[in-house]
Amino acid sequence: MLTLTGITLKSGRKTWLKDVSFTAQARRITGIVGPRGSGKTELARVIMGLVEPDSGTVTLEGHELGYGDRQNFGYLPAERGGYPSMKVLEQIVYFARLHGMTMGAAERNAVTLLARLDLSDRAYAPLSHLSGTEVARVDIAAILAADPDVVVLDEPFDGLDAASAEKVFDLLRDHADSGVPVVFTSDSWDLTQAAADDIIVLSHGAIAQQGTLDELRADHRSYRVDFADESAATAAEAHLAASPGVTSVRRTGTRVLVEAADVDSAGAAVSGLPGLRGFTTVEPSLAELFKEKV
Template identity: 40%
Template sequence: MLDIGGISKRFGSRQALADVAFAVRPGEVFGFVGSNGAGKTTTMRIVLGVLEADSGEVRWKGSPIDAELRRRIGYMPEERGLYPKMKVGEQLQYLARLHGLSNTDAAASVQRWTERLGISERVGDEVQKLSLGNQQRVQLCAALVHDPEVLVLDEPFSGLDPTAVGVMSSVLRDKADSGVPVIFSSHQLDLVERLCDRIGIIAAGRMVAVGSVEELRARDGATVLDVHGPPTGWTDGIPGVELVAADDPTHARVRLAPDVDDQDLLRAALAAGPVHEFRRWRPPLTELYRDVVEAGPAAADQPAEPAA
């Protein structure tokens, strides 16, 4: 398990991270989301040892991460860390060698990953001559070429077309299925929702929520239903029922108090008119993210996740 244990970091007068704590489990794809400047990249750089935390500790399999352990991490920075005038194949083989692979193993790994990511025909090209999307594929190859035990990826889907997004998503899922903890940051919340087992939301340097999408949906304990059919006003006077939204006269989204039975609500709707749809509202991650972040410091003061 990759355990980020209460790390804090200050840059001058700015508190960049404040007691950030979460864990990424073996075989799990963990989405790390937050606005620009929230602390995602700082956290990842501390995991890699590029930055040193003021307090707290990062551990892998129970041990503090040292230089030897970092060689077994695959890291993809948001800013491309490639040599622009170096040929793709030569660069990837060089990076594999830096991680301890032999010439033979490095060459085989370069061939395997460039084929998997669809850039095998570009191994003789200089990086600077590739499109931005293909440079992103090379960057992912660089993170994978030494068969890492942990993957830490900062905005890996940036600049990719839908085909490349599908390929990269498949690679990350396969690595997780082989037991590798995968953590990546992204602003593409629909992609995070589809791909990730769990999600961590960071705001102003604090973890404000950690869990699966279903767990985040259940944070306030309320039941929200979409009801199509009954005319306007059918919820008037029903105790414990709050009208959340009404897009048209025959559609209502309602929130139920904990003691209200949804079947009682269905009977009330049927009494008012025909019901064409009656279903639990499942808000997308975009809406969950907004609600969690807008909750502000009060939410951030609560521990996001028990210590591993």
């Protein structure tokens, strides 16, 4: 497992990271999500040892990482780079070889990854001849070809269409299942919800909340209340907002979405309201939980 403890990073008067602590478990995918400027890229760079934090440690299996300890980490930076004139297969093999992999193993992995990413027919094309989404897939293949011990990906879904993102999800899942921690950053709430086992919500350089999606939802219980007409929903909105245990109320037409401490509080708040037609527990998305709060 990869563990960050008390990571703080400053530059002049700017504090990029504030006492960030979490563990990325082997065989699990950890997604770090937050808006742009929340410190995600800086956190990825700290993990990779590219910047030295002002305080805190990064450890792998209990061993504090120092210079030279990340040689078999796979890293996709936010700033993509490649060799436009190099053929796709050659490029993937080249990056795998940089990690010490034999030529034969590198070629086998590259061929397998290209097939998984529907790029077999592009293996001998120069990178410059590929579309943007194809190049993004090649970037992922180049990171995974060396069978890294830890995978750190900064905004890996940038440039991917929906079908390509699904293929990348599958690859990351397989790599995590092989026994390594996989960590990615993203500003996409939906993609993070789809891909991550464990979620770190980052806001202004600090962790706002962390856990599995079910654990995050447990602190934000939502209920859908349907009314016969819009006037009944409008009248109920003010009543619900003032009810004990209710923390948030949002109305859309004849439907009111209520956040409450528990189902008993929500049920008591809606009981007996004129025009009530339905009361249902809903599972909020990650975006609904946090997008407006960070």
